[in-house]
C-alpha cells in the first residue's frame with residue numbers, strides 16, 4: 001500500500017447540505033477537544049438528519 005492518496009469524491013457522503021457541514025464541523029471540534037459525549041450526540045444527530053433530510 002502507498003501512503004496517502006487523495007480521496008475521490010465518492011469517499012464523501014453522497015449528499016450534503018449546510019446542516020451536514022455544520023454537524024460535521026462540530027463533530028470534528030468535539031473530537032479535537034476530546035469531548036466524547038458531545039461527539040456521540042453529534043453522531044446520533046447526523047444519523048437522524050441524514051434519514052430526515054436525505055432519505
Ligand SMILES: [Zn+2]
Pocket residue numbers: 015016017018019020021049050053054
Ligand atoms: Zn444534510
